Amino acid sequence: MAFAFPLSVANFMDILPIEAISLATPEQVEINQTGGGEVMQADLAPMLWQGEIKLGEMTPNDAALVTARLDILRPAGRSFYLYDTRRPGPLLDLTGAALGASTPTIHTLAANNRDMRIQGLPVGYRLSVGDYLAFDYGTTVIRRALHRIVSAPAAVPTGGISPTFEVSPMIRPGAAVGASVTLIDAACKALVVPNSINVGVTSKTITNGMSFRFMQTLR
Numbered sequence: 283m284a285f286a287f288p289l290s291v292a293n294f295m296d297i298l299p300i301e302a303i304s305l306a307t308p309e310q311v312e313i314n315q316t317g318g319g320e321v322m323q324a325d326l327a328p329m330l331w332q333g334e335i336k337l338g339e340m341t342p343n344d345a346a347l348v349t350a351r352l353d354i355l356r357p358a359g360r361s362f363y364l365y366d367t368r369r370p371g372p373l374l375d376l377t378g379a380a381l382g383a384s385t386p387t388i389h390t391l392a393a394n395n396r397d398m399r400i401q402g403l404p405v406g407y408r409l410s411v412g413d414y415l416a417f418d419y420g421t422t423v424i425r426r427a428l429h430r431i432v433s434a435p436a437a438v439p440t441g442g443i444s445p446t447f448e449v450s451p452m453i454r455p456g457a458a459v460g461a462s463v464t465l466i467d468a469a470c471k472a473l474v475v476p477n478s479i480n481v482g483v484t485s486k487t488i489t490n491g492m493s494f495r496f497m498q499t500l501r
Contacts, residue, residue: 289362301338331498345489363469373410378466416468428470
C-alpha cells in the first residue's frame with residue numbers, strides 16, 4: 283500500500299538511528315542602512331524550522347530501509363512529520379506520563395502573537411523553557427504550527443489553565459482558540475532539502491555517514 287504524506291512519526295522519524303540533530307528558525311530579514319546611519323530591518327519571509335539529521339552506524343539491511351524511506355521523500359511536495367528527538371516531551375514530562383489522558387487545547391491567544399495559554403492540563407503540570415508544542419490551524423489549507431516556549435510559566439493551578447507564556451516563532455494568522463495542542467512528539471511538517479541526502483558509505487557489515495537536511499513547510 284502506498285504511503286500517505288506527510289509520513290507519520292512512526293513511519294519515518296522513529297525508524298531513524300539519529301546520532302545528531304540540529305533544529306532552528308533562522309531569521310529571514312533584510313537590512314538597509316540610511317545615510318544618517320540608521321539601520322532599517324524588514325522581515326522578508328516566515329521563520330521556518332530547518333536543520334540537519336545525521337544518522338549513526340547501521341547494518342546494510344537497516345540502511346536499506348532508511349534509504350528506501352528517504353527515496354520516497356525525494357519528489358517535490360512529499361513531506362514528513364518532524365520533531366526534536368532531544369526533547370520529545372516537556373522537560374519535566376518527557377514521556378507524557380504526567381500528562382496522561384489529558385487533552386490540552388488553546389485557551390488564549392494574545393494580540394501580540396507571542397503570548398498564549400493552554401487549557402485542559404493536569405493541576406500542577408509545569409512547562410519549561412525549551413519545551414515544544416504543536417497545533418493545526420487554517421481552514422481551506424490545514425497547516426501545522428510548531429512553537430518553542432521561551433518564557434517559563436508557573437505550575438498549572440486548579441482549573442487546568444496554564445499561566446501566560448511566550449513562544450517562538452510568532453503565532454501565525456489562522457491559529458484559533460480551542461485547537462488541540464500536542465506536547466508529546468510535537469512536530470511540524472517538513473521536506474527533505476533537494477540534493478542534501480548523503481547515503482553514506484557501506485562496508486561489508488556497516489553503513490555510516492548518512493545524513494540529510496530538512497526544512498519546514500506550511501502546506
